[in-house]
Amino acid sequence: MFLGLDLSTQQLKGVTVNEKLDIVQEVVVDFEKDFPSYKTTKGVYKDGHEVVAPVPMWLDALDLLCVRLTKVMDVSKIQGICGAGQQHAGVFWLQGAEQALGSLETSSTLQSQLEKYLYPRSPNWQDATTSRECREMEAVVGGAGILADITGSRAHLRFTGPQIKRFRRLHPDIYEKTERIGLASSFLMSVLLQREAPLEISDVCGMNLWDIRNERFEPRLLDDVAGPFKGSDLAQKLGPVEMNGAKHLGGIGSYFTKKYGFSPQCQILPITGDNPATLLSLPLRPGKDVLLSLGTSTTALMATSNYVCSPDYHMFGHPTVTNDYMVMLCYKNGSLARENIRNSINEKYQVPDKNSWDLFNKFTLTERPKTGTLPDQKVGLYYPLREIIPAVGPGVWRYNIRNSKLEPITETSESWTIPDDDARAIVESQFLDIRDRITPLLTDVSRPQRVYVVGGASRNEAIVQMISEILGCDVYRLKQGASNACAIGGAVKAAYAMNAQKLSFDDFVLKSWDEEKKVELVKSKPEKSVYDTFGKLMPYLEQAQEIAIHQTAE
Ligand SMILES: Nc1ncnc2c1ncn2[C@@H]1O[C@H](COP(=O)(O)OP(=O)(O)O)[C@@H](O)[C@H]1O
Numbered sequence: 047m048f049l050g051l052d053l054s055t056q057q058l059k060g061v062t063v064n065e066k067l068d069i070v071q072e073v074v075v076d077f078e079k080d081f082p083s084y085k086t087t088k089g090v091y092k093d094g095h096e097v098v099a100p101v102p103m104w105l106d107a108l109d110l111l112c113v114r115l116t117k118v119m120d121v122s123k124i125q126g127i128c129g130a131g132q133q134h135a136g137v138f139w140l141q142g143a144e145q146a147l148g149s150l151e152t153s154s155t156l157q158s159q160l161e162k163y164l165y166p167r168s169p170n171w172q173d174a175t176t177s178r179e180c181r182e183m184e185a186v187v188g189g190a191g192i193l194a195d196i197t198g199s200r201a202h203l204r205f206t207g208p209q210i211k212r213f214r215r216l217h218p219d220i221y222e223k224t225e226r227i228g229l230a231s232s233f234l235m236s237v238l239l240q241r242e243a244p245l246e247i248s249d250v251c252g253m254n255l256w257d258i259r260n261e262r263f264e265p266r267l268l269d270d271v272a273g274p275f276k277g278s279d280l281a282q283k284l285g286p287v288e289m290n291g292a293k294h295l296g297g298i299g300s301y302f303t304k305k306y307g308f309s310p311q312c313q314i315l316p317i318t319g320d321n322p323a324t325l326l327s328l329p330l331r332p333g334k335d336v337l338l339s340l341g342t343s344t345t346a347l348m349a350t351s352n353y354v355c356s357p358d359y360h361m362f363g364h365p366t367v368t369n370d371y372m373v374m375l376c377y378k379n380g381s382l383a384r385e386n387i388r389n390s391i392n393e394k395y396q397v398p399d400k401n402s403w404d405l406f407n408k409f410t411l412t413e414r415p416k417t418g419t420l421p422d423q424k425v426g427l428y429y430p431l432r433e434i435i436p437a438v439g440p441g442v443w444r445y446n447i448r449n450s451k452l453e454p455i456t457e458t459s460e461s462w463t464i465p466d467d468d469a470r471a472i473v474e475s476q477f478l479d480i481r482d483r484i485t486p487l488l489t490d491v492s493r494p495q496r497v498y499v500v501g502g503a504s505r506n507e508a509i510v511q512m513i514s515e516i517l518g519c520d521v522y523r524l525k526q527g528a529s530n531a532c533a534i535g536g537a538v539k540a541a542y543a544m545n546a547q548k549l550s551f552d553d554f555v556l557k558s559w560d561e562e563k564k565v566e567l568v569k570s571k572p573e574k575s576v577y578d579t580f581g582k583l584m585p586y587l588e589q590a591q592e593i594a595i596h597q598t599a600e
Pocket residue numbers: 054055056057340341342343381382385403500501502503504505506529
């Protein structure tokens with residue numbers, strides 16, 4: 047049995063798979079529901095542009111997950127644990143952490159024993175406080191394009207390098223006393239191993255510090271981030287990077303064997319980022335298939351052997367295949383932006399179940415002209431948070447298309463009913479943007495051959511239908527565990543590392559892949575005319591985005 051963990055924004059999940067990679071158990075700890083005492087909203091604290099998560103809550107969540115696992119299974123059967131952490135989330139271990147990890151006692155909780163060795167907050171990927179740091183880091187290497195070429199991404203507000211730089215600037219005394227700076231992924235490994243763990247080869251690419259092709263931290267960036275404390279000191283704080291995705295890092299610590307009954311032989315494998323782990327949950331054909339992860343954030347993922355960088359997207363090292371990469375588009379305004387509209391609709395129509403998507407879905411699928419010209423079409427942009435691509439917001443923009451022109455709606459515009467019409471407009475603009483950006487990344491095909499949807503919103507039939515119409519392809523979903531693809535990918539990585547290193551990772555997955563059993567075709571490719579009509583909306587979307595970018599430039 048193999049366990050995959052997923053320490054994401056809103057939950058800590060655990061999924062076990064057997065030797066055939068079939069899912070056996072799925073266990074969830076929901077931060078807001080299970081830990082009201084931390085008073086988070088959907089796992090985080092928001093204060094203006096600052097978004098952080100309480101690290102002690104993650105420790106409590108790990109204890110609770112173990113309790114829940116022991117209730118549904120014999121955890122001594124777990125041979126290997128791998129998984130994923132939300133990307134970019136820096137964790138600051140203070141002096142004495144290594145020793146405290148090594149001497150955990152079962153009579154007390156993880157949180158009560160480790161809390162004082164951790165800075166209590168971890169910057170979350172939704173944070174947008176590091177514009178200044180981003181500009182400075184790009185300037186140090188000669189611009190956004192060069193930084194993207196070195197580290198796989200231009201400087202991004204949420205990336206760990208700019209976040210560490212801001213932390214060092216605001217809290218130099220705590221920075222100085224920091225023993226180790228990890229990510230959510232290495233934090234999980236450290237607690238499970240009971241010693242400070244290395245960073246992992248794919249997740250380290252979410253820091254804006256790692257020179258992907260030369261396999262080292264870029265010294266100019268280290269110096270810039272460390273400032274008066276020197277880059278060499280920062281390199282020590284970051285520690286080693288594990289290049290082998292299947293490395294056996296060591297047995298699980300005695301806290302877990304004694305308290306919960308894990309086997310001392312249970313190996314901890316290199317835990318990766320949530321998106322790289324999601325990539326491992328499905329056999330994607332490089333350059334042809336696209337995976338859409340519809341969690342709190344929306345990400346579009348593809349596997350590739352070509353290292354072609356751009357400031358417009360991200361490249362990460364592949365978590366299991368040496369010299370391969372993962373390409374990613376990431377949107378902050380995914381599920382939560384759609385939820386805002388759903389909530390307004392449910393409020394307006396006094397829907398008793400506040401969490402119901404029924405009316406939102408009805409409005410999303412409202413018939414409007416799908417073929418031919420666009421006589422009465424709408425474009426709506428919804429960015430409650432400042433977006434990553436395009437760099438726009440926060441704000442909402444609504445336009446009617448009249449006589450081939452964008453006409454902003456006004457208070458009295460009768461042709462746009464708020465929030466009813468927002469449902470379709472948000473889904474259209476979100477997935478048209480993905481179509482626009484993913485198409486140039488495909489190889490030898492003009493539309494994706496398959497789109498796989500995973501994550502919380504993948505169970506929404508209306509959204510899935512729109513994805514199929516807009517991207518013009520068949521849409522598949524995992525039959526089991528569609529909301530837990532990230533943890534599944536982690537469990538599959540554990541199984542691979544424990545058993546099958548003689549095979550390539552892709553061959554290992556394909557060996558036990560049973561198409562009928564694992565995935566379902568949820569929406570078939572639409573008629574070409576439907577796809578083409580959505581294409582006609584594209585220039586209007588681009589125009590609307592240009593206006594919004596201009597109005598919210600920083
Ligand atoms: N039926 C649904 N329709 C649309 N969105 C949904 C549905 N069910 C869940 N979601 C969305 O999924 C999100 C959580 O996705 P999930 O993948 O579990 O989160 P995480 O990012 O924490 O891994 C929620 O914010 C919610 O808006």
